[in-house]
Amino acid sequence: xxxxxxxxxxxxxxxxxxxxxxxxxxxxxxxTRPLFPGHTLLVPRAHHETLSDLPxxxxxxxxxxxxxxxxxMESALGAAGSFVALNNRVSQSVPHLHTHVVPRNRKDGLRGxxxxxxxxxxxxxxxxxxxxxxxxxxxxEAE
Amino acid sequence: xxxxxxxxxxxxxxxxxxxxxxxxxxxxxxxTRPLFPGHTLLVPRAHHETLSDLPxxxxxxxxxxxxxxxxxMESALGAAGSFVALNNRVSQSVPHLHTHVVPRNRKDGLRGxxxxxxxxxxxxxxxxxxxxxxxxxxxxEAE
Numbered sequence: 001x002x003x004x005x006x007x008x009x010x011x012x013x014x015x016x017x018x019x020x021x022x023x024x025x026x027x028x029x030x031x032t033r034p035l036f037p038g039h040t041l042l043v044p045r046a047h048h049e050t051l052s053d054l055p056x057x058x059x060x061x062x063x064x065x066x067x068x069x070x071x072x073m074e075s076a077l078g079a080a081g082s083f084v085a086l087n088n089r090v091s092q093s094v095p096h097l098h099t100h101v102v103p104r105n106r107k108d109g110l111r112g113x114x115x116x117x118x119x120x121x122x123x124x125x126x127x128x129x130x131x132x133x134x135x136x137x138x139x140x141e142a143e
Numbered sequence: 144x145x146x147x148x149x150x151x152x153x154x155x156x157x158x159x160x161x162x163x164x165x166x167x168x169x170x171x172x173x174x175t176r177p178l179f180p181g182h183t184l185l186v187p188r189a190h191h192e193t194l195s196d197l198p199x200x201x202x203x204x205x206x207x208x209x210x211x212x213x214x215x216m217e218s219a220l221g222a223a224g225s226f227v228a229l230n231n232r233v234s235q236s237v238p239h240l241h242t243h244v245v246p247r248n249r250k251d252g253l254r255g256x257x258x259x260x261x262x263x264x265x266x267x268x269x270x271x272x273x274x275x276x277x278x279x280x281x282x283x284e285a286e
Contacts, residue, residue: 018273021280030273033260037272051227052214059210060203067202068280070231071195076279077272081232084194088213089224090247104233109259116252117176129180129220130161130173136219137164137211 007043007096020072025058026065028101035102035110038077042066042099049095050088062099069101079103083110150186150239163215168201169208171244178245178253181220185209185242192238193231205242212244222246226253 009015010029017029020040028042042065048054054062066084073082083102089095104110120126152158153172160172163183171185185208191197197205209227216225226245230236247253263269 018269020273020276030263030269032269033262035260037261037263037268038276040276050213050224051210052217054210056203056207059206060199063202063206064199067194067197069276070193072276072279074232076275079233081193081230081235083228083230083234085226085228087224087226087247088217090222090249090251091226091253092224104230106233108233110234117178118180119176120173120180125180126161126173126175130163132219133163133181133183133212133215136215 005047005096006094007041007098008047011043011045021065021069023065025061028065028069031100035083035100036104036108038073038079038103040069040101042069042101043096048097050092050097051086052088054097066099066101073101073103077103080105148190148239149237150184150241151190154186154188164208164212166208168204171208171212174243178226178243179247179251181216181222181246183212183244185212185244186239191240193235193240194229195231197240209242209244216244216246220246223248 010017011027019027019029021028026042026044028040031039031041044054044058044062070082070084073079081104083104084099086097086099153160154170162170162172164171169185169187171183174182174184187197187201187205213225213227216222224247226247227242229240229242
């Protein structure tokens with residue numbers, strides 16, 4: 001028997017969690033292993049695996065909650081800012097869409113996006129990558 | 144005279160960029176210092192500083208583009224997954240809302256959320272943090 005989805009179990013109330021926001025379409029609760037205290041996970045109540053799987057009519061409701069949670073990191077926790085992020089498939093620990101909303105402060109030790117960066121070999125390489133993405137977005141096959 | 148916003152300059156076409164998506168309300172273009180090739184920045188055309196500043200009627204359009212870009216990392220670039228993230232204030236290099244959409248692959252060296260994590264001292268500490276966030280979200284002052 002497959003193991004039930006960890007987040008569906010929390011949504012169903014069968015696994016306890018410190019709930020931060022609870023409404024008809026979403027649930028938000030504290031990550032038990034936070035980057036910083038207040039690190040919250042926002043999930044749609046319905047089981048959708050990745051962002052791509054989220055129905056169009058859920059986009060506004062879901063991200064409105066993410067927006068409010070980001071604001072609450074500052075207004076309720078006194079953070080200087082916030083980090084809002086989601087992983088699709090790779091580094092996605094639970095295959096139920098979840099957005100991390102994390103309070104941030106200056107010199108908090110989280111480098112954010114300051115991981116080692118790369119560069120494009122030249123402008124032509126970058127142009128080729130952009131062309132592939134544009135083609136993919138327009139539903140055309142990149143040549 | 145204050146320096147013009149870097150992303151507004153790209154939106155206006157005064158600064159070149161490798162554009163990936165261009166429509167009435169958003170623009171997406173390659174980050175010049177990508178985590179991995181294909182790393183795209185999605186911005187609203189209008190200057191909104193943080194996620195909290197994005198008008199309600201822009202939530203669905205903006206995140207629908209983020210959703211499509213995340214899908215394109217897989218369909219157009221052959222990535223195994225994607226990382227979708229935005230920084231509000233802290234670690235936000237340009238104060239014009241931008242969402243990073245980054246292609247991800249297994250063992251690509253990006254640890255994602257596997258930075259050092261902390262823990263709550265006990266359940267009471269976590270409960271207190273959740274209470275503050277809930278109060279903030281409901282517009283009540285946390286005591």
